[in-house]
Amino acid sequence: MFTFLIQRLFQALIVMFVISLVAFAIQDNLGDPLRELVGQSVSEVERQALRDELGLNDPYLTKYSRFISNAVQGDLGTSYFFKKPAAEVILNKLQATLELVFGATLIIIFVAIPLGVFSAIHPKSVRTKIIMALSSLGISVPVFLTAILLMYLFSIELNWLPSYGRGETVNLLGWETGFLTKSGLLHLILPCISLASIMLPLFIRLVRSEMLEALSSEYVKFAKAKGLAMNKIYYQHALKNTMLPVITVGGVQIGTMVAYTILTETVFQWPGTGFLFLEAINRVDTPLITTYVIFVGLIFVVTNTIVDLLYGFINPTVNITGKGA
């Protein structure tokens, strides 16, 4: 276990190093940050002076080594737009994104598992066919379209739900949450459904196929032959084994959902990290872009590690250290 963690940490460091190199290398191709910092009538001489002051004219290696030496001390640079450390800006916006992902996860859990199980138990039912058809549709409609359609229907036409932002939030031990106010909850509904819509079909299909596999296994047949109640077979024996791969895949997917909120957040003006990233690209806020890319890389590394660990706990036959069987 310990060796596994050490190994993983070492791998993570290499991955992060490569990511930082790439994130830094693309910087120069993103455009000129000066244009977003000064007015149109400012002369080229003035702009050059500011470029020098910001160190933008230094060669790549100088800039990169300066970046790395600051980064190891925890300083990833200062955002041009927010005028605050980039890491602080991202951590600040992360709360909104995590709430969005959490809300979407709840929807996925409470919708995908029952539907997946149902369609596995009744594979020939008409309802199953409808579920499958809808989920194919869901997977093929892009998220921004889902989001705009939802907004059009529920905000403009029906006027039931708010169209943008987070609404009122409450500060709970330093965490700004929208889960505790009515306005906050109402604001969460549409963005969460939009975000969930990309993952939902995938999960329904995953739960269904795993459940089908479990139902055709020897132990289920044996239980049936033994005369156990069908409900007990389905929900106690088969479902338990279905959940194993669901948790593994699900963990990674939900972790990475943090990095996939860009479209949903942009449409709903959700003040999270995805929206922040898109804005940073438009503004050529390079320190923020670099930090975000590194941060997302970190999320992938961490979620993968956690999932591997969990897998070991759930299924002890899996040997994560990779030594002997």
Add this chain to the structure above:
Amino acid sequence: MKFFKTKLAVALLAAGLSFNAAAADITVAYDADPVSLDPHEQLSGGTMQMSHMLFDPLVRFTKEFDFEARLAEKWQRVDDTTFRFNLRKGVKFHSGNTMTADDVVWTFNRLKVSGDFKGVFAPYEKMIKVDDYTVEIKSTKPYPLVLQTATYIFPMDSKFYSGEIDGKDKAAIVKHGGSFASTNVSGTGPFIVTSREQGVKVVFERFDDYWDTTSPGNVDKLTLVPIKENATRVAALLSGDIDLIHPVAPNDQKRVKQTKNIELTTVAGTRIITLQMNQNSNPALKDVRVRQAIVHAINNKGIVKKIMKGFATAAGQQGPKGYAGYDETLVPRYDLKKAKQLMKEAGYEKGFKLSMMTPNNRYVNDAQIAQAVSSMLSKIGIKVDLKTLPKAQYWPEFDLCAADMMMIGWHSDTEDSANFSEFLTMTRNEETGKGAYNCGHYSNSVVDNLVNSANAETDPAKRAAMLQQVEQTLYKDAAFVPLHWQNLAWGAKSNLDVAPIVNALNQPYFGDLVVK
């Protein structure tokens, strides 16, 4: 009891309606929020809009481009190089300090060192205090645009911004990283900032001691939220979450217009969209007949109608109506037959190839316009190799004048015709900074001399004649392709009286907004 309450509510409502001065609480959505609370950090539309809420200028433009007294009560020209302003008395800053000539001089000196604003104030030598409520501004040479530049002087509270905090000068103008002035503010304006979360919202509340007690404005609280996506911003207005939005994309205007209880307010804008023809990179463009052919081949009225959905005014010159140099005879020149004829005369009957670059997220429908132009040019045999780029990548290319035709939009900082020429059509000169955005490399000493003399002519009539001559020369030479002036549009609930407070400068005077 319940009955009584209802009655009371009705009575209060009636009272509120009849007095027409009930305090209002509104939410406004723009496409961006101000980058800083420091009015001198960045010269941009966002900064100017914010300045009119938190500060007041010495004078401000009316809708007709006249000047309206604000913190200066009276003004007069003393001699060719001296201009005097008499300041309003009894004006309080948000901090409680009283505004005097010292604050105005202090602000002027800060503008002179601000990277973004010093260009506007370059013609001036200094500002001097005559007495506590009189200042004089001295230019190095006779300068006609004193009142235009005075719209940029928003007196700041010099006592509030003086001194040090954490070892740093409170008045420092910092582009990158935080500063005292970028997060703290004390002006004389109608609003104070009570909370600000950058990129999420800014809350403005009415300043109790605001000097302008004659202002009809009754907005007590104004929340400004940035909503970047056009579709979301309109949805927020239509669903009732927001009271006023700007901008409204051309495609959404019909919808906004047709919705009950929501009004669309439009104003003809002053930003000109042009295409420059690079004479250095493509020899064909050196020939005035070829340039004329290009201008005649581009149906800019059609572009306005089809692509801009009528949301722009087709242009034949740089400055819009209302500007000193405007000449109403210089109209759009679409004429395909003539264009073909000119190409023949120039010896390019078979056409030629040229490259074009435009941004795709800077101006309204910029990429679509570029595509339309390239297909129009194909009709006279010009094969266009078009490349559209996001603005972040476009500007570095523009700095290099990297294509034969490049798009640029320009808004005159002084709301004056000369400014267009100074940046776009005068001969490029590294030393004087003239023609800094002239990627056509058009160079005509007649134009250069006329603009320079106009900028030293204090007689408005003589000056206007010179600037009109500039426009005529540019027209004759087909120095550039004029496309259109973009309109401005605001969408708002009908109980907001938007029309009186908006203007072509895109600087709404929210202090005067009346909510019924």
